[in-house]
Amino acid sequence: MSRLYLIDDHAVVREGLRYVLEAAGHVIVGESAAPTPALAELARLRPEIVLLDLRLGLRSGFELLAEVQRRELGVRVIVLTMSDQPRHVSEALQHGAWGYLLKGAPSTELLRAVEAVGQGHRYLCPKAAEFAANALTREAEQGSAQRLSPRERQILVLVARGASSAAIGESLHLSPKTVDTYRSRLMSKLGLPDLPSIVRWAIREGLIDVNEG
Numbered sequence: 001m002s003r004l005y006l007i008d009d010h011a012v013v014r015e016g017l018r019y020v021l022e023a024a025g026h027v028i029v030g031e032s033a034a035p036t037p038a039l040a041e042l043a044r045l046r047p048e049i050v051l052l053d054l055r056l057g058l059r060s061g062f063e064l065l066a067e068v069q070r071r072e073l074g075v076r077v078i079v080l081t082m083s084d085q086p087r088h089v090s091e092a093l094q095h096g097a098w099g100y101l102l103k104g105a106p107s108t109e110l111l112r113a114v115e116a117v118g119q120g121h122r123y124l125c126p127k128a129a130e131f132a133a134n135a136l137t138r139e140a141e142q143g144s145a146q147r148l149s150p151r152e153r154q155i156l157v158l159v160a161r162g163a164s165s166a167a168i169g170e171s172l173h174l175s176p177k178t179v180d181t182y183r184s185r186l187m188s189k190l191g192l193p194d195l196p197s198i199v200r201w202a203i204r205e206g207l208i209d210v211n212e213g
Contacts, residue, residue: 001024001025001026001027001118002026002027002047002048002049002114002115002117002118003026003027003029003047003048003049004021004026004027004028004029004047004048004049004050004051004114005028005029005030005031005032005038005041005042005045005047005049005050005051005075006018006028006030006031006032006050006051007031007032007033007034007035007038007050007051007052007053007056007061007064008031008033008051008052008053008056008080009033009034009053009055009056009057010033010053011033013053013103014031014033017051017080017110018031020107020110020111021110021111021114024111026114029045029047030045030047033056033057034056034057034059035056035059035061035063035064035067038064039064039067039068039071042068042073042075043071043073046073046074046075047075048075048076048118049075049076049077049078049098049114049117049118050068050075050076050077050078051078051080051114052064052065052077052078052079052080052097053079053080053081054079054081054083054088054092055081055082055083061079061081062091062092062095065077065079065092065095065096065097066095068096069095069096076098076099076117076118077096077097077098077099078097078098078099078100078101078113078114078117078123079092079097079099079100079101080101080102080103080110081100081101081102081103082102082103082104084102084127084128089124089128098117098122098123099113099116099117099122099123099124100123100124100125100128101113101123101125101128102125102127102128105125109125113125148186148189148190151172151182152182152185152186152189153186153207154172155168155172155179155182155183155186156183156186156198156202156207157202157207157208158171159183159195159198160198160199160201160202160203160207160208161208165179165180165183
């Protein structure tokens with residue numbers, strides 16, 4: 001069982017959390033409605049897990065997340081919030097959150113999250129996990145784009161605009177065979193199997209106008 005600290009600006013929420021968690025055998029070592037007193041107590045009480053709301057009156061739970069990470073307090077934070085905004089999920093994970101859970105979740109999911117994080121595993125509710133997966137996909141795509149050389153990017157744009165290898169070679173003073181080599185290389189880097197996928201990628205990245213596709 002884990003030792004937990006609760007941070008939420010609504011007393012009734014903290015009372016409900018305490019009831020559910022203590023009934024499952026967990027120990028609540030403290031609670032707070034605001035980040036500043038919470039930080040002092042976290043350093044003193046050293047809980048294993050913190051349940052943190054992102055909205056703490058006029059303050060933000062992100063401030064506390066950043067401070068916990070900066071001070072290396074050794075606690076694992078589970079964000080428990082009403083917010084299902086993708087940017088909040090992303091920011092919480094960037095600031096070191098171990099879990100992300102929506103307040104509408106059943107108590108069974110809360111207990112699963114606490115158990116998972118207590119065992120050293122991260123826990124994301126289904127919606128947060130979907131956001132995180134989408135963000136990783138976008139980062140991977142952007143990372144691939146950054147690996148393109150200027151010449152590869154130039155050729156990709158011309159290919160997406162419908163130019164043939166011969167026409168591209170003539171405009172860039174390259175042989176059609178060299179153009180084909182560049183084309184194969186950039187398609188491999190970006191994981192693009194055919195011309196339509198090249199066009200869609202170029203439009204999505206803003207390299208060509210949608211009307212050109």
